[in-house]
Amino acid sequence: MNNLTLSQKIAAKTIVMIIFLFKLGNRQTRKKIAFGIARIIFALSPKTRKRSINNLRVAMTDQSSEDRIQYLAITAYQHIVFGVLEIFWFEDLEYTFEMDKETKAIIASGVPLSIATMHLSCYEAVPFALQKLTGRVTTLSKVPKFAAGLFSLYAKNGVCCVDKSQAGAFFSLLRKISSNGVVCLHSDHFGSDTDVEFFQKKTGAPAGPVMLSAYAKTPLLVAYAVLEKITLIQSILKRFLNFP
Template sequence: MNNYSKRNKVKGLLISMFLAGFKKLSRSSRRKLCFSLARTVLKLANKTRHRGIANISAAMPHLTEQEVEALAFISYQNIVFGVVECFYLDQVDFEYQISAEADAILKQGQGASVATMHMGCYEVVPFAMQVLTKRSSTLSKIPVFMPDGKKIYREMGIDCIDKNDSDSLFQLLKAINNKQVVSLHSDHYAKDTQLTFFGRETGAPCGAAILSAYGKVPLLLSFAILQPNGAYKVYVEVIRDTQVETNTDSIHKVTCEIYQRFEQIITEYPEHWYWSYKRWR
């Protein structure tokens, strides 16, 4: 075993021990501990903190320095807690707000492409799609130090495709053809297309629109917000009730529409979106 493999094995063991310890805590205790750890980590992680503050300032120039810093900390706390929540979704309550058009599409038994966001608990939307349809698939970049990283998805009945696989796009299209509801996180930086996000040029992924176009299925948008009562409220709406046209201009146009909606959602719930990575490049 080389040093790289040893390090990954150690990381995997430490994470397993960490999760086992957290499982013994009540959900409210986990939240308090996550919030405390997140605040401490962000205070010490200067690069991450400064990047988050810079992102918020760029997107919301009307906020004061104090408001920007406060938002950076609370959003980071929510994200850290949300990441931990991914491993205990069986202990989480859900509420739903689904448009009539989206509800009809999900009940038709056909495949669908769903654009989602890095808000709170990242895997709430794929899990919600599984609860609603029993046909949920998603794409996730499984860390090399978690060789059984798909386990949490299997336990929830979700078909997880590893982004590291060379044929991941083929697997996604196969899932669509098998009438799966495929959720893709679509708010991160990518080089697929250029668009305007909070008034600034940046790159964005077109995966959700591409799956709709070439899988010949409707395109939905879904996100989840942690409520004061501890439940996650899952919103589902329609971007296109039929497939996106299979040409570059149409895929770009629809991706821009998705991002316009992302802006509205983030503006309404800024404390629930992940600001810390370098979004504008």
């Protein structure tokens, strides 16, 4: 950590301390702490608060109650924070998978796959869950320098994690899918690679998963995870596009 700024060193030490405190309690305790942290962040970060509320207004045009929108935004953010922190214990979680027969056949065939994932309440649940299912998952992540130790979490669970900030990151993904890999990319970030219409609104979206799917001539799957219970992750996969 010698090349880090003072603020980055403080942040790194804070992360280590939070992880240590979390390990002292059970999952229910961690959830309560995560929900408390989320409320603090939501209250102190105008950017996070505004983005969450505006997204809900776009998605729920029939919801006129500002109190209800505020409640849903806070609740959603609490689960997001909890999901982020739970990546440290993914190996302890139980996974179930929901997919139709066609998708199940694609997974079982062993072909390379491009999977567009959504964060929802479980930040990295999809690549970790699919690693248990396929054993050949690669994902892309931009981890800050002061938190570089997080890459060991991916390795610990057998997931190959490509650093988004490294030169030629996308070519690394191309090599992985060319060698029969399963590449999972988050696709619900704000992006402008391609124009799309979402909830009757013109917007942009990242095109990485589609490009990988077209390159490897393999189906594009969409996947998301739901934290149903405190110890159960349900991963839901759907076939979205098929390149012949």
